[in-house]
Amino acid sequence: MSLVRAHNIGISLDGFATGEGQSLETPFGHAGVRLMKWAFPTATFQALSGARERAEVDPASEPDDVFVRRAWEGIGAEIMGANKFGPPGWQSDADWTGWWGEEPPFRTPTYVLTHQPRASIEMKGGTTFHFRDAPIEEVLAEAQEAADGQDVRLGGGPSSIRDHLAAGLVDHLHVAVTPIILGRGVRLWDGLEAVENDYTVESTTTPSGVTHVTFDRKQG
């Protein structure tokens, strides 16, 4: 069965998954890289083409890397929200092809949810961006078909993850809580009261100080 999975969604202790004021210069708004900094020294992150934050691999980051690398296993297609693909207004820039350079790390069909779709873009290395203005259930069905027996990853941003959770479409969710108070931005959990009832939940704190929380859908 093809599962729907979201991984490495960084949130603050007050539940924000991205900051306020997203732009070309500040893709995560005032949050900067604070919610994902824990991932930078992991082997998997550094091995990704398109990783914009270069750092030395730190062997002490292995417990975090367990979570980072899972995200890349068994994925046959990706879905992302418009806010992940580019800064506000990218739809008006015909040359915008995402944040990840010529060879994005996805290497699968990648569906971008947007109300202003454009023609598909084939990138180097196996990533093809498709732009869809359709209900999330419909885009998911298309992505699952394209994944050809493998899983579909939800890449974010938070609003897109939240919509899929609210619709009961998510089988696995991994959030990484960084103990900072972000104060403002986009909240991951709004409208998801008691969503944990459908999931088996596990928490693990790593030496980096991040708490990884996983949600696995209970078998009906």
Added chain:
Amino acid sequence: MSLVRAHNIGISLDGFATGEGQSLETPFGHAGVRLMKWAFPTATFQALSGARERAEVDPASEPDDVFVRRAWEGIGAEIMGANKFGPPGWQSDADWTGWWGEEPPFRTPTYVLTHQPRASIEMKGGTTFHFRDAPIEEVLAEAQEAADGQDVRLGGGPSSIRDHLAAGLVDHLHVAVTPIILGRGVRLWDGLEAVENDYTVESTTTPSGVTHVTFDRKQG
């Protein structure tokens, strides 16, 4: 030096410290006991007079008990907000003496912040409730005097903790994150953006699934 400490403040993954709809029957609103259930099987909780939730002590709860019992060490006075002392409207009930029966667990002078103060109440076992309608700095100064060299504990609720944090009055804060999405209620962190900058922060997940996060004020 007399420190100001808050311990065992239960919060949800979305940052709520109590639920919506607090009343005599539901002191924590729709949250029920979900944010503190982890503490019930600890030895310290069960030993407290006034503990309203009786349970067997579970030896596996020892890692949680490390945090629970710290709250009771070296405390010479307590401060609590009006919402902790009683359900909405307790100020109109002349006979209300708190949730904790004849012998509350505090056993120190205990200052209740309220805009409708009344005469002090001496309870069994060393707890005396004093009611104060004054700025938090002033009440804290009085409590520190009364603590006679020991520390002052902030007992909650969340609005009272938040006020003290915002005023820079807190030396140690311990929150216990239960991985549920409460969805509504009173948020602990509102207005506290970047408060972690003044603290050394540590996170620990215990077998109960709770993540304990401690904030210790950096030495200037």
